[in-house]
Amino acid sequence: MPTVTVDGIEVELGADERLNGIQAARRAGVEIPHYCWHAGLSVVASCRMCLVECGKKDPATGKVAMQPRVVPACQTPAAPDTVFITASDKVKNARAMVEEDLLLRHPIDCPICDKAGECSLQDYHFEHGREERRADIQPFTSRRRELGETVTLFVDRCVMCTRCVRFTREVSGTSELMVINRGAHEEIDVFRNEDGEIRFPLDNKLSGNVVDLCPVGALGDKDFLYRQRVWFMKSHDNVCAGCSTGCSIKVEENQDRIHRLKPRENPHINGWWMCDEGRYGWKHVHDPARLTQLRRRETGKLVSADWHTLPAQLENKLRAAGRLGAVLSPHLTVEEAYLLAMYIRVLDPEAVLAVGPIPTSGEDEHFRGGFTIRAEKCPNRRGVEAIVSRVGGSLLTWDDFLAQVEAGSIGGAWITGGYPSAWHDAADAEKFASVKTLVVQDVFASPLWDRADFQLPGATFAEREGSYVNATDRLQSFKWAIRPPAGVKTEGQLYWQLLGRPGLYRASEVLAEIAREIVYFAPAAQGVPEVGVDLKVTQLAASAELVASAGG
């Protein structure tokens, strides 16, 4: 096994692994500070924060020959027998020098900077900087200028790592950002007319990522600007519900109020990025128009209901309604869809199951760096389809279901919504005239909601718990990030109670059950890691095995 030594700690390398100094050190538990290097971007080795001493160990004699000069760890490959020293005086001095240099003209306006608390410049300065300021330069300017609809630039906070510039060139492929001027006068900017008007704004669909990439507070997210100090927020792993790519994200909230979404690294899905549509697509969660009142219709009039007596009332009405049907929204998690399917099947073993409408918009968009925004604007089509086809026997679409409803063959219908925008029209709702008991669970009022006999306010993605299966058959599990607004019960919890299960809804338990019941989900049986599990690959392997065993 080839090895690399970092500060005396030996690190093993995989056979074809190509790591740089920073990655190798990370494996040894040593953090090498860096600004310009990012695993998702090309290497420029220009910030010089990651300077280390490097040498080569002779495998035969064990003698180490060190290079006389310091080298940037980001650019130095961790070839077998490389020796890195990251804690010598030489390295410490080099880091202190870079920190001092970067702070020469930095405005040090941390008290009003959004990045304070998660800023590399702050953190590294505490750890590697000098205790005194030796420069007489008084950095009193803090200029701000707009780069586009989403991002604003605090010019003087910038440390010129050029991550944002490289992002627009290498990942979004739109190249809006550039470096202007030279030397100490360098600034990041977009292309402008002579009068300073923006000619080509930063307006690509991945623009918000440059804010995450910025190691300091230079690039500000206009949506988040001055909203919340980062240390007040709690971060929860979650999955974006914006489209069927299903980016791994973090929901950052304070007291059940979301303040921003951030991408979470997942090499199998989104890399390090997420799109602006997803990033800013949480506004409906706190929309004042959200439904929070549980109501039921009694002799033609809507009256308030309460969640305690609801199960019995629902069961009575639905059992009396005749043939039942349920529409499982692609916004439900796999577990929720499964529980609802189970419940309907308990009431009526012949119940019809269908998948809710699949909202689409435009075409799939592929970016230069491999990122994809899907046209399918829901997170869990595959998961719900799998539940519908395996539990229901056949895969019915929304239109099929509408046709059955219109034909009058459905007596009681349970419709789940959860879409952030309108998902059916009044004409669709008219078709439900013959349905005796209509249960609608949704987040916003709609024609069907108005017609419902039971109006059940539902949850949004940040309040749910469970798993989504994305367009490439990768299942990711997540926990709830915020509690739903008062009056709302999450789907999972409701179905759990309707099925008479005790205590709180436990998604992992349900998923384990599903993995046992439905072959498609079998790979999730051993639990789901942070990056999710690929249902397809194991599926293929399983079918290959099947073929092989059949052949044998």
Next chain:
Amino acid sequence: MPDFQPVLLANVGKPDSHTRRVYEQTGGYQALRKALGMQPKDVIEAVKASGLRGRGGAGFPTGLKWTFLPQNHPGPIYFCLNADESEPGTFNNRILMEDDPHQVIEGLIISCFATQARAAYYYMRCEYPLAFQRTSAAVAECYEAGYLGQNILGSGYSLDIYMHRGAGAYICGEETGLIESLEGKRAWPRIKPPFPAVEGAFRKPTVVNNVETAACVKQIIERGVDWFKSIGVPPDPSNPRDAGSYGPKLYCLSGHVNKPGCYEAPLGITCQQLIDEYGGGVWKGRKAKAVIPGGISMGLLKGDELHCPLDFNGPGKFGCLGLGTAAVVVMDDQTQMIDVLENSCRFFSHESCGQCTPCREGTSWATKMLTRIKHGKGRLKDLDLLAEIGDTIGIMPGTTICGLADGAAWPIKNCLQKFRPELEEYIKRTNPTGWMETKPVPALQLQTIH
């Protein structure tokens, strides 16, 4: 004037020396014919044997550089001629390109033939309009005469020369900065490796050579290796890394001398000889206080170090970085070193490409500090800070990508080593009450750098 007969400058000063007619009258393009009759690898061997070292500043052996090209590469291989002569005080390339462009082009064609380059990019700085005009005309003349284009002189070798004008940045003279600029990008030097010989312009193997180097190649082919090795100084036997300094060299003498100009002399001539025998001595009967041996980035020689031989090794023995471009700038005893240092730092701060933090911020900090000292707000502590900046920026300590920061650091270092008493005296004199102060001085309306 000494009895050395100029070779590189032989045609300079003749009427119409920039035309092909005049050039051919003096035996022009015979070397090309000779070279085309040889095998490319024999041309490389000849250049290698001659010990020719690059004239652009670093003094890297030219023949060796050519052998770094990958063997049997499917091509194309490119050749860049570095005519982005930006080192302050340097003008030897300009003289060659303006008065003898054909010599350069002949050397360029021979070099391209030796390296089997398919195309040559002649990267000339924007500030040389006459050189550009004459060189472009000379290239056109060469196409007419069949020295360029398809099947040159029936040899089967084809070459095109593309003229490219820079936009006036110092950093474009750095070879990878030049390549980036040639590709239409910001001239940010690349990380090495890969070196240009492996992956250069347009991601193909590329050789970058200086204008004077090309002229020397022509002379080597024409006059032979032995002639070239008869000029200059052999390697220092006590220094195994010394490759020797052979051949004639163009020295650009400027500053406080009676006869500034571009002079051709054998490598190894001492600074004193150059000033006295070629430059007619320091002006106004004064004495030299400091001499820049080869462009400001090489550092400074003191007035009593003028016996320093101006070969690739000489200035290094006196604490300078090297011979550089052999641009000798003489400063008389009326010069204030604080002015010299401030001017030098301002230049490098202005020209720093801004990629690496230590260079971008270090040069600008040093400039601000020196401006403050010059305005009578200096403290002795500042000199220690300056010395620290000088010691920590550059490719030598490993903190930058290219050598610009070394060039910025060397005058600071040399100045503080050799002229510290004068700087201290200046600070004490101009800031009589505050020179011991360690507290920050009040904000001063600092001059902007641009």
